[in-house]
Amino acid sequence: MLQRWRTCVSRAYYAIYSAATDALVQQGIVMPKGKGNPAHKTLPSLVGNNLSGISHALRWRLAGMVEKLYKLRLMADYQPQVPIEERHARLALGLMDQALECLRGES
Secondary structure: OOOHHHHHHHHHHHHHHHHHHHHHHHOOOOOOOOOOOOOOHHHHHHHHHHHHOHHHHHHHHHHHHHHHHHHHHHHHHOOOOOOOOHHHHHHHHHHHHHHHHHHHHOO
8 A cells, every 4th residue: 555655755856846837848848968857856946937827826826736756756766665555645646736727826
């Protein structure tokens, strides 16, 4: 059962990574040379500084959610000594849902 919670957390992050990256590319943001996607660590700042079409406050709220999801994913994927429980998966899914709403300009 533990593995499922870890996978859920990881997939929630990657869903937002993909959606946010797509939104940036659709707006003409150029990714680093030779890369089709941004580095995971830089995605929150790229969102906060560059994503147009949603308010400044909403962009930075979204950037914060991306960062939280990234930290949860690192814990789930690279820290096997840290237990990942149902509550972590629910938190990640909630953040994912809120982040998708932000990308749609709904929050």
